[in-house]
Amino acid sequence: MDPYAALIQPFVEFEFMRRALVACLALSLGCGPVGVLLVLRRMSLVGDALSHAVLPGAAIGFIIAGLSLVVMSFGGFIAGLAVAVLSGLVARVTPQREDASFAAFYLISLALGVLIVSTRGSNVDLMHVLFGTILAVDDASLQLVVSIATLTLVILAVIGRGLIIECFDPGFLRAVGGPGAALHFAFLMLVVMNLVAGFHALGTLMAVGLMMLPAAAARFWAGQVATLAATSSAIAFAAGYAGLLLSYHASLPSGPAIILIAGGIYIVSVAAGPRGSLRTRFLPRRHLEA
Amino acid sequence: MRRRIGIDRASDEMRLGAGISPLRSGVVTRLLWAGGLAALLWTAAAWALGWLR
Numbered sequence: 001m002d003p004y005a006a007l008i009q010p011f012v013e014f015e016f017m018r019r020a021l022v023a024c025l026a027l028s029l030g031c032g033p034v035g036v037l038l039v040l041r042r043m044s045l046v047g048d049a050l051s052h053a054v055l056p057g058a059a060i061g062f063i064i065a066g067l068s069l070v071v072m073s074f075g076g077f078i079a080g081l082a083v084a085v086l087s088g089l090v091a092r093v094t095p096q097r098e099d100a101s102f103a104a105f106y107l108i109s110l111a112l113g114v115l116i117v118s119t120r121g122s123n124v125d126l127m128h129v130l131f132g133t134i135l136a137v138d139d140a141s142l143q144l145v146v147s148i149a150t151l152t153l154v155i156l157a158v159i160g161r162g163l164i165i166e167c168f169d170p171g172f173l174r175a176v177g178g179p180g181a182a183l184h185f186a187f188l189m190l191v192v193m194n195l196v197a198g199f200h201a202l203g204t205l206m207a208v209g210l211m212m213l214p215a216a217a218a219r220f221w222a223g224q225v226a227t228l229a230a231t232s233s234a235i236a237f238a239a240g241y242a243g244l245l246l247s248y249h250a251s252l253p254s255g256p257a258i259i260l261i262a263g264g265i266y267i268v269s270v271a272a273g274p275r276g277s278l279r280t281r282f283l284p285r286r287h288l289e290a
Numbered sequence: 291m292r293r294r295i296g297i298d299r300a301s302d303e304m305r306l307g308a309g310i311s312p313l314r315s316g317v318v319t320r321l322l323w324a325g326g327l328a329a330l331l332w333t334a335a336a337w338a339l340g341w342l343r
Contacts, residue, residue: 157320
């Protein structure tokens with residue numbers, strides 16, 4: 001097949017492919033750095049939990065206003081934030097650790113969301129909320145996703161250094177008067193915001209995929225936070241582009257195709273990346289040889 | 291470790307001595323990067339939404 005027809009023409013010819021590609025670019029720029037910070041803060045599974053926590057809010061929004069983008073997004077944002085705050089609260093006022101309280105609240109949230117959608121909506125609606133439809137991203141959805149990515153970039157530019165210092169040296173952050181709790185809360189808000197953006201495209205079940213898989217893969221290619229974030233965004237966009245093409249040419253569902261390509265990049269990174277991969281461990285290069 | 295991930299505590303302490311908060315260090319550069327990426331993203335969005343026609 002002609003390379004132009006295979007790699008570029010679908011995006012030139014079809015508006016829905018262009019929208020999906022730009023949605024992938026926006027998600028990559030927003031989710032890439034946020035995912036890296038989640039990995040560095042050892043909160044990878046918290047991202048997954050929060051992505052499921054968005055569901056009941058989106059479902060209530062759906063019951064109130066049908067498939068309304070703004071109402072479902074707002075509901076999802078409130079629900080995700082509520083789970084983050086409640087989990088943090090339980091972890092602070094009881095002996096239970098935050099991972100356990102997150103697991104408890106996200107399971108309650110997930111069950112509640114599925115219950116609401118399945119009793120008041122059809123199976124098609126449930127599938128839409130759970131799996132998303134990146135090829136059906138309309139003008140309003142695209143503008144929302146791009147706005148969230150823009151806001152994420154600006155917020156990270158302002159508080160990013162504090163977040164990184166909090167990851168590696170919380171004692172120093174306290175010593176210089178850094179607002180550790182406020183930074184943590186702002187970071188959770190960023191995570192929820194990006195998951196709400198991702199859920200329109202990939203659904204609540206896979207929204208976290210473009211956040212965590214590229215960030216986890218980037219760990220095998222880069223060592224500094226800025227390069228990790230750039231690598232993570234680049235991997236996320238490459239997965240989005242390749243996944244869209246795969247779904248277009250092979251008539252596959254686009255969301256799983258994108259996440260599976262990101263998964264493939266992760267496996268290749270684990271096997272052959274230049275930093276701490278299986279290759280560097282079991283097939284080290286010769287050095288100091290006379 | 292801090293140097294390896296791009297944050298150097300000695301530099302931060304020197305900035306503190308000069309009255310610059312380590313939390314705000316480099317914020318203008320980061321905002322410029324964020325602005326540039328946002329401009330790129332909105333240009334791509336304008337292309338996808340048909341605003342450039």
